[in-house]
Amino acid sequence: MTALETKLQDCFILEPKIFEDHRGYFFESFNQNQFNSLTNTNARFVQDNESFSTKGVLRGLHYQTGEHAQAKLVRVIQGRVLDVAVDLRAGSPTFSQYVAVELTETNKKQLFIPRGFAHGFVVLSDTAIFSYKCDNFYNKESEGGIIYNDPTLCIDWQLAESSLIVSEKDLALPTLEAAKL
Template sequence: MTLTETKIEGCFIIEPKVIYDERGYFFESFNAKTFYKNTNAKVRFVQDNESFSSKGVLRGLHYQNGSYAQAKLVRVISGNVLDVAVDMRRNSPTYGHHVSVELSCTNKKQLFVPRGFAHGFIVLSDMAIFSYKCDNYYNKASEGGIIYNDKSLAIDWKLSEDQILISEKDLLLPSFENSNYEPY
């Protein structure tokens, strides 16, 4: 398993060692010892989530406020997505910057998104099954987000506006500048 820190401190791309043979493949998707040694992350995953989405579905950009902040380890089981993490940590040198990475069932890459980030993804394939571990439980009263097409973030979602499917709730999210983010 290879862990590579992105241009944003604390975000890591994780690439497993995949063993192929005539039966198919095997890989270790998570190893606590390797993960903690290489990231120094102070997380303990407590919840696993999975979503199914069709092409063009954009989920995000979401975060949890205050003591309900969540670190996430995300991956794709089937299909292909563009995964995006936006640095919300006000004292960070990369505050307001984002990292994006294509995650797929083919490349088997994962992205570790620490607390203090907004997170979202868009499905680039016909469909995708997206899986993620969280280090804190979801709390509806603590949810927040940023509108996906915020001009100051300038995220290239890889699909045209007419191809994007987004929930009514996510269309009402505020800009980055007007977000209600509360540090953890």
């Protein structure tokens, strides 16, 4: 596995070594020791989540605050998504900047999103199965979010706004300026 630094400090794209032959493929999707060495973190994942979505579904931008903040390691099992991480760390030189990475069942890339970031994704294929590890347990009272079309972030979700499918809950999220970080 290799780790590629993004423009956001501590946020990495991970690319596995894939072994393919006439039978199919094999790759190691996660190795705790290798992961910690490549990302220079001590993250220990305690919860795995999976979602199934159809084309145009946009989930995000979500985060957890305080002692319940979460780092995430995300990947696509089936399909293709545009995955977005936004730096919300106070004092960070890249505060309010984002990175967008296409994760697919073919490229098998993963994105490591450290604590202090908002996260979201949009499905670009007909369907997608999205999987992510979290280093802290979900806590409803600590959840926060930013509206996906925040004018200060200017995220290009690669789909027409009219084709996006966003939950009522996510449509009610505040702008970055109004969010409780």
